[in-house]
Amino acid sequence: MIASLHEVLLVAKHSNRAVAGLVCLGWEDMRAYVRAAEIENLPVILQAGPSCRRHTPLTVLGPMMRHLAEQASVPVVVHLDHGESIEVCRQAIDAGFSSVMYDGSRLCLAENIETTHSVVNLAHQYGISVEGEIGFVGYAAGEMSAMTDPVEAATFATETRIDAMAVSVGNVHLQVDTETTLDEQVINRIQELTDTPLVIHGGSGVSRTQRARLAATSNICKYNIGTELRTFFGSELREVLVNAPELFDRIKILEQVESRMVEAARSVLRSLSND
Ligand SMILES: [Zn+2]
Numbered sequence: 107m108i109a110s111l112h113e114v115l116l117v118a119k120h121s122n123r124a125v126a127g128l129v130c131l132g133w134e135d136m137r138a139y140v141r142a143a144e145i146e147n148l149p150v151i152l153q154a155g156p157s158c159r160r161h162t163p164l165t166v167l168g169p170m171m172r173h174l175a176e177q178a179s180v181p182v183v184v185h186l187d188h189g190e191s192i193e194v195c196r197q198a199i200d201a202g203f204s205s206v207m208y209d210g211s212r213l214c215l216a217e218n219i220e221t222t223h224s225v226v227n228l229a230h231q232y233g234i235s236v237e238g239e240i241g242f243v244g245y246a247a248g249e250m251s252a253m254t255d256p257v258e259a260a261t262f263a264t265e266t267r268i269d270a271m272a273v274s275v276g277n278v279h280l281q282v283d284t285e286t287t288l289d290e291q292v293i294n295r296i297q298e299l300t301d302t303p304l305v306i307h308g309g310s311g312v313s314r315t316q317r318a319r320l321a322a323t324s325n326i327c328k329y330n331i332g333t334e335l336r337t338f339f340g341s342e343l344r345e346v347l348v349n350a351p352e353l354f355d356r357i358k359i360l361e362q363v364e365s366r367m368v369e370a371a372r373s374v375l376r377s378l379s380n381d
Contacts, residue, residue, distance in 0.1 A: 108172060109181035111205035111235035112269040114149040115303040115327040123379035124321035127151040127185060127305070128371065129332030131158050133170060134364045135339065140174045140182055142371035149180055150375065151205070151328065154198075155187035164194075168201025175204075185237075187330070195225050199234055207237040207272070215240075215258055222266040230267075237328075238266055241274035243307045246281045253292065260299035270328060272305040280333055281311030288316060293324050303327035310334035314377045322380045331374050338370045339363060 118125045130136040130152050143150035152174070154167045168184065175182035186198035186206040195206040208225040210218035222238040229236045240262040241254030254273040263271055273296060276289045288306065296304065302325070306312065309329030320326045346353070346362045353359050 107178060107181055108175040108204055109149060109183050110233060110269075111151065111183050111185060111237060111328075114151070114181050114183055115270055117149070118321075118327040119303055119325065122322040123381070124317070124327050124329050125149050125151055125183075126309075126371075126375050126378055127153050127187070127328050127330040128335065128374070129153050129155055129158070129187070129330065130167075130171070131161065131336070134360045135335070135367055136171060136174055138364050138367035139371045140178050140180075142368045142375055143180045143182065144178060145368070146372050146375045147180060148375050149182065151183040151185050153185045153187040153330065153332075154203075155332070156190070164197050164201045164203075168198065168203055172202040172204075183235075189225075192221065192225055192228065195236075196228060199229060199232055203234065205235040205237070205269075207239070209239050209272075211239040211242045211272075211274075215262070219262055219265045222262070222268060226267050235269040236266075237270040237272060237305055238262065238268040239272035239274075239307075243272065243274045243277055243279055245279045246311075248280070251276075251278060253289075254296065256292065256295040256299055259296050263300040263302040268302060270305050271300070271302045272307050275306075277306050277308040278311055279308045281308060282333055282337060284311055284313045286311035286313075288312060288320065290320070290324075293320070293326070297325045301325065306330065317377055318380050321378045329378060334374065335367070335370055339367060342366045 171184040188209045189195040242252040244251035304326045305328040307330045309331045310333040
């Protein structure tokens with residue numbers, strides 16, 4: 107069933123767990139993630155980020171993801187990740203997304219508040235949730251992070267009325283190891299000032315122990331996981347091709363990888379609680 111981000115995060119917050127925002131690049135991985143969520147009987151967030159949108163138009167992605175969500179036995183959020191403008195958020199809403207992230211983290215606080223608030227006004231008319239970002243989550247071997255200031259975070263949450271807030275608390279995008287440690291003092295300080303559900307981008311870099319503990323004990327309700335599953339996909343695809351050189355049909359090749367992706371995604375979904 108299709109769900110908004112607001113709905114699934116509220117349930118997660120009250121049940122001491124977090125929901126996985128899984129980065130999707132194509133039909134096989136989104137289908138594998140929904141299957142994994144159904145087997146685990148957990149909600150899942152399918153995310154279309156910038157590289158996914160460069161490969162496949164939003165007008166195609168929206169109906170693909172929505173179709174999977176509507177057929178699913180568990181809540182599935184169809185989420186735009188890192189929307190770079192109000193216009194892209196509007197296109198995602200028109201294409202059937204149930205949730206959008208507007209990323210104004212490169213703007214100054216006042217501009218970030220103003221633009222994010224405009225997206226909230228637009229999206230909430232249609233019952234669509236909005237995630238915003240305050241502070242800046244950097245990229246491995248790329249742009250440096252800027253830690254979230256707790257006072258700014260509280261102002262941002264109140265003035266924009268966002269449903270979820272991405273914060274920079276030690277997390278970094280595109281990490282291939284799990285050596286990131288989230289700064290729990292900053293997280294505590296943020297949640298003393300605002301009760302808006304928090305989102306950790308770059309979740310792949312956070313150890314499973316810390317992921318699960320903070321999912322259970324803090325306001326972190328969503329971890330974005332991309333790299334962990336993308337590296338798994340790449341290595342499994344390579345193994346299938348090396349072990350079966352006679353395969354040439356794209357569907358036959360990906361069928362073998364997809365079943366392995368289901369198992370990997372189940373393990374990620376299970377990593378976000380202490381159960
Ligand atoms: Zn991100």
